[in-house]
Amino acid sequence: MSKPGELRALTSARGIAAWWVVLYHVRGALAGLPAIVEAVLAKGYLAVDFFFLLSGFVLALSHGERLRAGGLAAVPDFLRRRVARIWPLHAAMLGFALALVLILHASGRATPEFPLRALPAHLLLVQAWGFADPLCWNDPAWSISCEVAAYLLFPIWIAGIDWRRAAPPVVLGTIVVLLSTLAAAFALRGAATLGHDIAHLGVVRCLVEFAVGTLLHSLWQRRPSPRAGVVSFGWATLFATAWGMGLVETIAVPAMLAGLLLGLACTAGIRGNPLERPLLHRLGEISYATYLSHFLLWFAFKLALVRTATIGWPMAAMYLTLVFAASVALHRWVERPAQRWINTPGFRPWRSHLLTRRSPRG
Template sequence: MPRARSIPSLTGVRGVAALWVFMTHFYGLAADMLHQPWMLNSLFLFNGFRGVDLFFVLSGFILMHVHEGQFVQLRWHVIRDFFIIRFFRVYPLNTFILLALVPLVLFAPGYVAMQRHYTDPAFAYRAHNLSVAGFVQTLLLVQTWTVLKLGEWNIVSWTLSAEVLGYILFPLLAMAAMRIASLRSAVAVCAASLVTLVAILFVCHHANNNPTGTFGAIRMFFCFTAGIVLYRVYNLAPAGTERHGAAITMGAVAFIALTLFFPVVPVCDVFGFTALIFGLAYQRGVINTFLSSAPVMWLGRISFSFYLAHYLIIGILSWAMGQWLRNLGSVGSMTATVAIFALCLLVGVVCYHLIERPSQRLGRRVMQWVEARDARAGVQRIA
C-alpha cells in the first residue's frame, strides 16, 4: 500500500495532546475559581502531563515519515540541512517567549518570589527559578542534558530541551531503524523501548508523577525511539493492515480511557499512544475523521505556540489576579475560566503567525542558501 504524504489526523492529535497538557496545568486554578473541589481528584485532569509522552512518540514517527530514506547512510549535507530546519523549528519561539518574560522578572519582584516559593523538598531546586544561570540554560535548551538544577523560567520548555537531544540522536536512530528487516523485529524493538521506560519509571518511583530534568530526557529517548521504530513497523506491515486501522485506533483510545480510572496505571498509556499513532496513520474510522476536522486541525497547527505560552499565562494571571478570580460568583468564574483558555489560544495564534511560521520560512531560506553556496563552491572546484 502506498504511504500517504500527509496524515492530517496526526496534526489533530497533537492539538488534543496540547489541550490535555493545558488542562493539567490549569485545573488547580480552575477548581478554585469554579468552586469544584472534585476536579482536584480527577485522574483525567491530573494525568494530562502524559500528553508530553504522546508528543515524543509522535515526533519520532513524523520525523521518520518526513525524512524516510534520507538517513540510510549518514551524509553530512543531509544531517546539516536537518539540523538547520530543526533549529529554526524550536529555538526562535523559545527565545522570544523567554525574552518577553525578562521585563516581568526585572520589575515584578512579587512574581519572582511566587515562582521561588516551594515548600515541598522534591521541588527545592525551584528556589533558583528565574535566575541568570537558569536563563542561560533555558535559552540554550540544555536543561534536561545534565543533573544541574539551575532553576526554571518557562517550565514547559524542558520538553524542547529533551526534543533537541532527540534531534541530535535522530540520524543515528533513524539509520539503525532502517536496518531492521523484519516486522517481528521492529515490533519487538518498539515494545522493548516502551517496556523499558515503564520499568524505569516504576523502579525510580516516577510512575505516578511527571518527572522532568534528566528523567525528562529519559522519557524522550524511549518514547522517541519507539516512534521512530513504529514507523518501521508501519512500513513493514503487510498489505491489508489498513483495513484494521479504525479498530486499532478505537482500541487505543479505549485502552487510554480505561487506564484513567486507576491510579498509577496511566503510566502504561505510552502503549496506547503508540497504537493510536499507528492506527491513525492508516486514516480510517470516526476518530480519524474527528482528528482531521478543521477545528482540531487548527488547534494542532498552533499547538506548539499554544503549548509553549500557556503555562506562563496561567502563572502570571494566578499571581496578579488569583485572589480576585477565586472570589468571583458562579457566572463570573465560568466566564473567567473560558476567557483564560481563550487568552492562551489567542497568544498561541499570535505567536504562531508572527514567530513560529516566519521562523520556519527563515529556516528553509537559510537551508537553501547554504545548499546554493555549496553548489557554487562545487562548480568552482570543478572549474
Template sequence: MTQTAFLDSPHGAASIQSGTVAGERFLVLDSWRGICALLVALFHFPTASTISQSAFVGSSYLFVDFFFVLSGFVIASSYGWRLNQPREVARFAVVRFGRIYPLHFLMLAAFAGFELLRLMLPQVHGAGAAPFTGGFSLQSLLANLLLLQGVGFEDQLTWNAPSWSISAEFFAYLLFAGVVFTAGARAWVWFVAAAITAPLFLLGFSTHHMDVSFDFGFIRCLYGFSLGALLAWFQHDSIAGARQALARTGPLLSWTLAEIVMAAVIVLFVALAGDNDAGIAAPLVFALALFLFAHEGGWISVFLRTPLILTLGALSYSIYMVHIFVQARMINVASLVERKLGLGLVGDIVLRGEPATGFGAGWAGDVAILVMLLVTIGVSWITWRCVEMPAMAWFRRLSKRI
C-alpha cells in the same frame, strides 16, 4: 508529515513510495496534537473548579507522551531514509532547531522581561520569591538558552516550565539522526533497545511514576519517541495502503466504533493511571491510538479534519509554549483587580493535594478556564503567524545552503 521510504528498507524504496501520496499529511494526528496541548494547558491551570479537580485533567500531564510518540513517528516517516550523508544530517539539525528554538527564545525573553518588571515595580513584585531567584535564576536562564533544562542539568522546573520537553526532544532528534546515519537499516534495533530499557529505568528509579521532567525527562522522551519511530519504521506501508483504500470508501462503521473505543480507553487510562506506575504504559497506549487514527477511517476522524480542529493542530506548539505565561499573567491581573475591587477572584486553593494560588470554585473557576483557553489560543495564533511560520521558512532556506 509525509509517508516516505526508509534507508535500505526491506520493502524497497520504490514499493513504499508508490503506496503514498507525496506531501500527504496525517491531518487527524495534527488535530490530536492540538487537543493534547489544550489538555496540558488545563492540567497546569490552578482553579478549585470541578474540571481542574477531576482525575482526568489532574493526570493530563501524560499527554506530553503523545507528543513524544507522534514526534518519533513523524521524524522517522520523514527522515528515516534521508539521513545517509553528513550534509543531510546537518540540514536535519538546522531545520529541527529552527522549528523549536525561535518560539522558545521568545518565551524566555517574555519571562525574563516580566522578572525585570518585578524587579523595577514593587506593586507587581508580589509575595513570592525575589526576582531572578529559584526557578528564574540567571544560571537557569543560561541552561534554558542552551536547551539543557530537560536533560538532567537542572534540579527543578525553570522559567517556561513545559519547555523541558522540547529540550529533551531536541536531543532525541540529534540522537535519532546519529543512529540512522550510523546504523542505517539496522537503526530499528536501537529504537527497540530504548523502548524496552527506558520504561524499566523509570520503573526502577522514578519516584513520581511517569511525571518526570527536568530529571529523567530525556529517558521519558526517548521511550515515546522510539515507539513512534518503530511504528513508522515497520507500519508505514500498511498505513499508506489502508488510508488509500479508506479514502475511496469513506468513513466506515467498524473504524468509527474502534475510534470511539480508543478515545474511551485514553480517557479511562489517563484518569486511572496518572498517579501510579501504570502511567508508565502511556506511550504504549498512545502508540496504539496513533496507529488507529493515522488511518483516518472513522467519523471521529472526519470531525478531527474540520477546519476549527485542524487550526488547533496548527497552533499546538504555540499553545504548549505560551500557556504558562498566559496563565501566570492572568493570576497577576486577577490579583491586582482583587486588591482594587475586592471581588475574591483568586486565593489559596488546594490542587491535587498541594497548596496553590489560583481561581476559586464554581463559576469563577469555570469562567477563568474558558478565558484562559480563549486567550491562549489567541496569543498562540499570533506567535504561530509571526514567529513559528517565518522562522520555519527562514531555517529551511538556510538548510538548503548546506
C-alpha cells in the same frame, strides 16, 4: 491547507493534546470542577508522552527517507530545520519571561521561578540534560530540551537500522523491549507515574518514546489500513483497561498511547474522520505556540487579574481565549517567519550581519 505527506488527523490530535496540558496546569484554579473532570485533567502531563511518540513518528515520516538517502550530508539541513521549528518561539517566550522578571523586580518582588543562573542552559535548550533545574523559567520547555537530544540522535538511529526491512515481529519485539526498559528506569528511581522526577527521567522518557514512535511509523508504512487501525485501537483499549484495573502507569500508558497513535495514523484520511475537520486541524497547526506560551501567560494572568485561590468560569474563559489568541499570533508572526528565514537556502545570519556592517548605506 495540509502540507505534502501530512496526516491531518495526527496534527489535530497534537492540538487536542496541547489543550489537555493547558487545562492540566490551570485545573487547580477552576472552581466547581466535577470529580471525573478533575481526574481526567490531572493526567494532562501524559499528553507529553503522546508528543514524544508523535514526534518520532512524524520525523520518520518527513525526514527518515531524506536522511537515509543523503547520509551525513543531509544531517546539517535536518538539524537546521529542527532549530527553525523549535528555537525562535522558545527564545521569544524567554524574552517574555525576562520582561516579567523586570516588572517584578521593579515592584520589589522576588522571582524564585526565574533563577538567572539557569538562564543560559534554558536558552540553549539543554536544561533537561542535567545542566539546570528543568522546571523553572518556562516549565513546559523541559520537554523541548529532551526533544533536542532526540533530534541529535535521530540520524544515527535512522542510519543504524532500516526498520522498514525488519520483520513485523522484530519491530513489535523491539517496541516491547524499549517500553519495558522505560518502565524499569522509572521503577529504579521509585517513580510510579510518568510525571515524576523529570530532572532525572525526562530525557530517558523522551528518547525511548521517540524511538518507539519511529518504529510505529515503520509498521504504518507496511499496512496503513483501517483494519490495522482497528487492531491498534484495540491494543490501546486493552492497555487502558489494564491501567484502570491497576497496571502501573509507566507500563500501561506508553503502550496505550502507542496503540492510539498507530490507530490514528492508520485511519487518517478516511472520509468523515472528525480529526480531519478544519478547526481541529488549525488547533494542531498552532499547538506548539499553545504549548510554549500558556504557562507564562497563566503566570502573567494571575499576576495581573487573579486575587483569589480559584477563579470562576468567566475568568477562565478569558484566560483560555487569551491563550488561543496568543497562539494564533505567535504562530503567524514568530514561528512561520522565523522558519522561512532560517530555512532559506544559504542562510548565514553572521554573514548577513557582516555585510550589513560593511555596507556604505549602513
